[in-house]
Amino acid sequence: MLEFAEWLQATPFSVAIQAAGWAIPLIQSIHILMIGVVFVSILMIVLRVLEMVRVEQTFGEVWGRFAPWIWSGLVVMTLTGALLVIAEPVREFTSLSFWLKMGLIVVGILATVAFRRALAPAALTRHHEFEFTAAAKVGAVATLGVWLAIIFLGRAIAYDVEVWGPLSLSAGLR
């Protein structure tokens, strides 16, 4: 894996991103803007389940309003994230936070899709007479927790040794 990372880091495209001093901050900023879009979209859906926002809309309407923002935001984040990995593959691949983040992103997407699929059809179309079960509310909040953990791990990539100590994959490399 380290060999692959070193090869990738030496490719002309990777070198070009590294050489342009503005590229990585710019890509990271776009990545953070998209975190705002995706996280708040998920937050709105979770708050609707908790009946704290948009109670006059059905869950189906709220899902339809925010889901496209989640998926398109995730596409942009995948692209900007891929560019960041290409630019600094050794830094990313030797970070425990990076791998945990990748794993949790899969969990987060599956949890979000599973939550939507597990809902009874009535949950999508009915208004006030429909109340989410306690289990659905807990599930929604837990999904939000997964996405918060993903944000934490994203920032923690830059602090792998500080956060994970001897567990850090780069502990032996530094």
Place this chain on the structure above:
Amino acid sequence: MDLISIVQQVESSSVGEWMRTSVKAMPVVESIHVMAVAVVFGTILIVDGRLLGLLDKRRPYGLVSSELLSWTWAAFAVAAVTGLLMFAANATTYYVNTPFRLKMLALVGAGLNMAVFQLFTGRHAPEWEHATSAPLGGRIAAGLSLAIWTSVIFLGRWIGFTKGYDFEIPEDVELDFDFFEISFNCLQGPAAELLARFA
């Protein structure tokens, strides 16, 4: 007391000391800052999208803004506290850092933009809140708000890439930023000259 001595006191405070020396403080505080910034930006995007007539066109503006306002302010408070903690770690270097100063200026701009909107267009919201988009003043405020908050995020990330200072260090000078802790005024030689240029 002038601003620089306040900044020095912030840096030499026990909070500043803790942020510098604690191994886990910086990553944890930074992540919470990112989470808070995400909520601030995401909720503002929804409200501005409504003002521009791009999103939630059929929901009254008052409803869109009132149900998100407490989330925006709470997240802003968290961002401000975590931001202050990060600032305390290296206050004197951030103080002379151009992206940091520009970010603070942008935040003031965001506040002024919001105040002007509330004072004029926002005050008459009941008259237009059912319309597809806000009057011109509201749409301008929304466009400005999106531009300013986007630049706040860009400038914030930019600060991290300047390592707290943003001037070229001459080859013959070795800068040790711990000297800020001792005293700003007792600096001598090229380091003092460098700093004087930016302070």
